[in-house]
Amino acid sequence: xxxxxxxxxxxxxxxxxxxxxxxxxxxxxxxxxxxxxxxxxxxxxxxxxxxxxxxxxxxxxxxxxxxxxxxxxxxxxxxxxxxxxxxxxxxxxxxxxxxxxxxxxxxxxxxxxxxxxxxxxxxxxxxxxxxxxxxxxxxxxxxxxxxxxxxxxxxxxxxxxxxxxxxxxxxxxxxxxxxxxxxxxxxxxxxxxxxxxxxxxxxxxxxxxxxxxxxxxxxxxxxxxxxxxxxxxxxxxxxxxxxxxxxxxxxxxxxxxxxxxxxxxxxxxxxxxxxxxxxxxxxxxxxxxxxxxxxxxxxxxxxxxxxxxxxxxxxxxxxxxxxxxxxxxxxxxxxxxxxxxxxxxxxxxxxxxxxxxxxxxxxxxxxxxxxxxxxxxxxxxxxxxxxxxxxxxxxxxxxxxxxxxxxxxxxxxxxxxxxxxxxxxxxxxxxxxxxxxxxxxxxxxxxxxxxxxxxxxxxxxxxxxxxxxxxxxxxxxxxxxxxxxxxxxxxxxxxxxxxxxxxxxxxxxxxxxxxxxxxxxxxxxxxxxxxxxxxxx
Amino acid sequence: xxxxxxxxxxxxxxxxxxxxxxxxxxxxxxxxxxxxxxxxxxxxxxxxxxxxxxxxxxxxxxxxxxxxxxxxxxxxxxxxxxxxxxxxxxxxxxxxxxxxxxxxxxxxxxxxxxxxxxxxxxxxxxxxxxxxxxxxxxxxxxxxxxxxxxxxxxxxxxxxxxxxxxxxxxxxxxxxxxxxxxxxxxxxxxxxxxxxxxxxxxxxxxxxxxxxxxxxxxxxxxxxxxxxxxxxxxxxxxxxxxxxxxxxxxxxxxxxxxxxxxxxxxxxxxxxxxxxxxxxxxxxxxxxxxxxxxxxxxxxxxxxxxxxxxxxxxxxxxxxxxxxxxxxxxxxxxxxxxxxxxxxxxxxxxxxxxxxxxxxxxxxxxxxxxxxxxxxxxxxxxxxxxxxxxxxxxxxxxxxxx
Numbered sequence: 001x002x003x004x005x006x007x008x009x010x011x012x013x014x015x016x017x018x019x020x021x022x023x024x025x026x027x028x029x030x031x032x033x034x035x036x037x038x039x040x041x042x043x044x045x046x047x048x049x050x051x052x053x054x055x056x057x058x059x060x061x062x063x064x065x066x067x068x069x070x071x072x073x074x075x076x077x078x079x080x081x082x083x084x085x086x087x088x089x090x091x092x093x094x095x096x097x098x099x100x101x102x103x104x105x106x107x108x109x110x111x112x113x114x115x116x117x118x119x120x121x122x123x124x125x126x127x128x129x130x131x132x133x134x135x136x137x138x139x140x141x142x143x144x145x146x147x148x149x150x151x152x153x154x155x156x157x158x159x160x161x162x163x164x165x166x167x168x169x170x171x172x173x174x175x176x177x178x179x180x181x182x183x184x185x186x187x188x189x190x191x192x193x194x195x196x197x198x199x200x201x202x203x204x205x206x207x208x209x210x211x212x213x214x215x216x217x218x219x220x221x222x223x224x225x226x227x228x229x230x231x232x233x234x235x236x237x238x239x240x241x242x243x244x245x246x247x248x249x250x251x252x253x254x255x256x257x258x259x260x261x262x263x264x265x266x267x268x269x270x271x272x273x274x275x276x277x278x279x280x281x282x283x284x285x286x287x288x289x290x291x292x293x294x295x296x297x298x299x300x301x302x303x304x305x306x307x308x309x310x311x312x313x314x315x316x317x318x319x320x321x322x323x324x325x326x327x328x329x330x331x332x333x334x335x336x337x338x339x340x341x342x343x344x345x346x347x348x349x350x351x352x353x354x355x356x357x358x359x360x361x362x363x364x365x366x367x368x369x370x371x372x373x374x375x376x377x378x379x380x381x382x383x384x385x386x387x388x389x390x391x392x393x394x395x396x397x398x399x400x401x402x403x404x405x406x407x408x409x410x411x412x413x414x415x416x417x418x419x420x421x422x423x424x425x426x427x428x429x430x431x432x433x434x435x436x437x438x439x440x441x442x443x444x445x446x447x448x449x450x451x452x453x454x455x456x457x458x459x460x461x462x463x464x465x466x467x468x469x470x471x472x473x474x475x476x477x478x479x480x481x482x483x484x485x486x487x488x489x490x491x492x493x494x495x496x497x498x499x500x501x502x503x504x505x506x507x508x509x510x511x512x513x514x515x516x517x518x519x520x521x522x523x524x525x526x527x528x529x530x531x532x533x534x535x536x537x
Numbered sequence: 538x539x540x541x542x543x544x545x546x547x548x549x550x551x552x553x554x555x556x557x558x559x560x561x562x563x564x565x566x567x568x569x570x571x572x573x574x575x576x577x578x579x580x581x582x583x584x585x586x587x588x589x590x591x592x593x594x595x596x597x598x599x600x601x602x603x604x605x606x607x608x609x610x611x612x613x614x615x616x617x618x619x620x621x622x623x624x625x626x627x628x629x630x631x632x633x634x635x636x637x638x639x640x641x642x643x644x645x646x647x648x649x650x651x652x653x654x655x656x657x658x659x660x661x662x663x664x665x666x667x668x669x670x671x672x673x674x675x676x677x678x679x680x681x682x683x684x685x686x687x688x689x690x691x692x693x694x695x696x697x698x699x700x701x702x703x704x705x706x707x708x709x710x711x712x713x714x715x716x717x718x719x720x721x722x723x724x725x726x727x728x729x730x731x732x733x734x735x736x737x738x739x740x741x742x743x744x745x746x747x748x749x750x751x752x753x754x755x756x757x758x759x760x761x762x763x764x765x766x767x768x769x770x771x772x773x774x775x776x777x778x779x780x781x782x783x784x785x786x787x788x789x790x791x792x793x794x795x796x797x798x799x800x801x802x803x804x805x806x807x808x809x810x811x812x813x814x815x816x817x818x819x820x821x822x823x824x825x826x827x828x829x830x831x832x833x834x835x836x837x838x839x840x841x842x843x844x845x846x847x848x849x850x851x852x853x854x855x856x857x858x859x860x861x862x863x864x865x866x867x868x869x870x871x872x873x874x875x876x877x878x879x880x881x882x883x884x885x886x887x888x889x890x891x892x893x894x895x896x897x898x899x900x901x902x903x904x905x906x907x908x909x910x911x912x913x914x915x916x917x918x919x920x921x922x923x924x925x926x927x928x929x930x931x932x933x934x935x936x937x938x939x
Contacts, residue, residue, distance in 0.1 A: 107551070109548075111552055111572065114575065122669055126668055130796055140799060
């Protein structure tokens with residue numbers, strides 16, 4: 001049954017649909033500006049895709065998102081998330097296990113990493129320096145754009161002109177050569193990008209992983225180099241590209257946001273599924289819940305993806321036809337699955353050398369771009385990858401709150417898994433078969449893995465859509481390709497968090513700068529609302 | 538397993554040990570080691586002062602094995618290297634060494650190093666940083682083979698006024714005939730040894746290149762030969778003092794590999810670093826030539842110079858101003874030192890045009906920690922000629938015994 005947290009009262013200034021991280025970030029900023037904010041969450045628990053749940057014994061799962069890097073430090077600081085309980089702990093390195101029993105590990109120590117890569121290619125060990133320098137250069141350019149509203153290039157309003165000028169200055173400040181690189185990196189394939197640095201197949205395969213996560217594209221598809229960069233955009237304590245765990249699972253982020261929100265007088269109501277966004281004379285008046293209850297508000301912010309907002313939660317008659325068409329065309333294809341596994345002990349991976357810290361990082365099984373591309377081919381054919389790309393972590397090695405002592409929680413992100421199967425709808429049997437494919441793949445590198453499994457939660461894109469509400473289960477609320485980024489995200493002309501409906505705004509990852517547990521869309525949306533209310537910050 | 542390879546895997550022990558490591562451990566009194574190019578090396582053995590003065594007064598042994606070494610060989614090895622570096626290597630005879638820099642296409646320095654011409658088509662390139670990818674990319678189209686040989690060759694620098702005498706006593710017959718930048722092949726008690734009259738101290742000195750298996754024995758015999766002439770092992774700190782006096786540049790201190798800079802404008806051209814004498818614009822095409830021609834025509838926007846700083850406090854990391862009031866920032870110090878030999882407070886600094894002419898007066902913003910209380914002082918500086926210290930003995934052939 002649903003419940004309301006925090007203070008609740010009569011008239012709302014703002015109703016926010018969805019207690020995911022971006023909705024909560026927007027809520028926090030607005031509540032801190034003095035607005036009365038009510039967040040509505042259809043599930044009985046808070047978090048959206050940044051959630052920790054206990055589904056088996058004393059094991060905590062990060063059911064959806066599972067690692068943290070992109071969450072903007074300025075948001076953590078402004079909303080005092082550490083004071084409200086958030087701790088982000090970095091993890092070290094990672095490893096790709098090879099089919100021939102070999103491996104490539106990543107280490108934080110520069111010399112250990114160089115010697116590790118040099119085992120596969122001395123040249124690549126030294127090219128890695130160039131690769132990371134180029135990645136950092138590009139991220140330095142993009143990063144300041146994350147927390148800004150994208151300019152409308154067709155507008156002559158002073159604000160848009162200023163923002164365009166800023167964009168131009170940023171581009172200019174990185175230098176002529178980097179400008180060329182920027183355009184190339186934003187449009188080229190990850191395979192082409194990595195070919196410019198590395199010769200070793202295993203090195204390329206390891207780094208290509210982040211270019212396909214959450215994306216219905218293969219490593220050879222144009223546009224995937226940007227997805228790779230997107231995953232380097234974060235930092236932990238100023239270590240660029242570092243990833244870590246939220247202590248207590250990803251739900252710790254949304255729990256801290258909720259506590260921060262309540263401290264500023266806002267509240268979250270769970271078990272409150274919004275059926276419809278109410279519109280009268282081109283202006284929103286509030287929302288209607290599935291129960292029939294209507295909640296009025298001056299402003300409504302939808303943290304749902306753009307398709308769910310406009311195609312499923314609103315009558316089409318209120319929307320311009322070209323806008324609707326653009327929303328329908330928005331690419332938000334489901335391509336990822338997830339397994340959350342409770343383990344009776346730490347599995348053995350013979351490919352990983354005894355004592356190597358890389359087992360505490362992200363582990364992978366795809367040792368060539370070819371294998372990765374073939375995994376994508378399966379998705380195109382409407383079936384889950386027979387040899388899937390997995391991004392697998394055992395956070396309980398670092399975070400003691402995730403599992404009982406001596407036991408372990410394993411998070412397995414799986415690419416690719418289609419939303420719609422070629423042979424008809426998802427069934428319980430197919431879900432199990434999908435899970436078995438993944439478990440078998442892991443067991444090929446870990447002989448004792450299967451015997452340690454106590455419980456497994458298997459989630460297909462269909463499950464993710466139905467539980468979390470993400471259309472097709474797309475983790476980014478829309479793909480991160482150039483045609484859907486910056487002023488084209490989510491649709492041209494509506495990149496500034498506004499919608500064709502007066503008083504209705506968007507704050508989800510469908511908007512600039514896109515997905516990942518970053519919080520930037522929520523913060524930018526809140527700033528847009530405050531500006532429109534004449535409370536410019 | 539080669540002797541330089543420690544038994545622990547790299548993820549437990551990331552740093553390698555040179556073949557001299559056991560000796561370094563024995564002589565180290567204060568356990569002050571630093572990582573250098575992937576090796577665990579000595580920063581200070583005993584006291585920096587004593588080690589420094591051994592360079593200028595007696596002789597020193599410095600383990601330079603970690604210096605990155607590439608073997609460059611093949612029919613077009615010379616053509617490749619000449620295409621890589623800014624200097625005209627066609628003039629480099631077999632048995633000679635040349636100090637070189639190489640640039641990217643923007644004319645900004647990637648690294649500096651030395652080229653040894655061991656045979657007509659065989660060279661050794663010594664560099665500060667590993668850069669196999671850059672070298673291999675630059676070698677496309679040339680009939681040349683490039684391989685890193687750092688672990689295959691152990692190296693010792695023997696530097697100081699008594700270094701020639703000690704090497705003679707050690708058994709290098711005729712070493713006194715080696716001219717500056719000349720290479721000699723020797724054999725001592727059955728052990729082959731390559732000796733070059735090169736170094737990073739600006740003083741009389743030699744560098745010895747040997748098989749790792751012979752390293753410890755040669756170390757011991759050198760120590761025995763030098764005992765009565767003040768030979769001692771030194772760490773990197775003492776060497777750093779000597780190289781500042783000699784006006785030599787240190788990568789990642791005085792300039793950065795341009796390919797590793799993230800920010801615009803952090804790359805440095807050889808002209809800007811005062812290394813114009815290494816740039817030969819009349820030789821066939823080389824990386825960065827076009828940019829350097831343009832820079833020479835337009836004039837450099839900045840220049841690395843020597844500074845004489847008032848007072849006795851080194852101007853570490855100081856910003857430099859055109860006037861005492863400290864309003865107009867015109868550069869910054871990259872290396873600073875109270876020079877015990879010159880009895881001058883010296884620095885290397887990068888300055889914007891037009892403030893770099895010799896004789897220009899500048900002001901350095903120096904912060905002093907005086908018993909935990911920080912004080913700020915504006916010290917007057919003068920742009921001066923480099924090097925700060927260049928004794929005649931460094932060139933004398935044959936050198937004196939002391």
